[in-house]
Amino acid sequence: MIYINAVITHYCETFKKLIGKLGFMDELEIIRKKKLMEKMERMMGEKMEKINYPVNVTQSNFNEILKNRYVVLDFWADWCAPCKMIAPIIDDLAREYDGKVVFGKVNTTEEQAIANRFAITAIPTLIFFRNGKPVDKIVGAMPKGELIRWINKNMV
Numbered sequence: 001m002i003y004i005n006a007v008i009t010h011y012c013e014t015f016k017k018l019i020g021k022l023g024f025m026d027e028l029e030i031i032r033k034k035k036l037m038e039k040m041e042r043m044m045g046e047k048m049e050k051i052n053y054p055v056n057v058t059q060s061n062f063n064e065i066l067k068n069r070y071v072v073l074d075f076w077a078d079w080c081a082p083c084k085m086i087a088p089i090i091d092d093l094a095r096e097y098d099g100k101v102v103f104g105k106v107n108t109t110e111e112q113a114i115a116n117r118f119a120i121t122a123i124p125t126l127i128f129f130r131n132g133k134p135v136d137k138i139v140g141a142m143p144k145g146e147l148i149r150w151i152n153k154n155m156v
Helices: 002-050 081-096 112-117 144-154
Strands: 070-076 102-107 125-130 133-139
Touching: 070 081, 081 102, 081 144, 125 144, 133 144
Parallel strands: 070 102
Antiparallel strands: 070 125, 125 133
């Protein structure tokens, strides 16, 4: 009888240790997943911080910019007065749509290949891209409210 109690006690202790280890493993796995999620959130936060202002779009970063779900490209030039008028509005919209829409500025004087690709004949021209494809275009300077309606309409 003493032998049976000893064996049962041994198995109970072993079982408790095993359960403890499994519980520890589960807890450790939870901690690891939390840390991974925190790291990913920090990385995403850093990425979003970098695109809460209009990005200067060139041939070298054009394809990378269009990998974002929603992109608004502003085609402009230094000598264009209406372009200068909407520049602060574009800056504001980039902050307001931070994390939702990436705003890019394409200098048509320096990036003629991109301008030609989209048949830009007048500036400012804004093109809305969804999943890398152009879906809508505005030519000319527009008030902020009208641009907000245009952006919201295209965010489907």
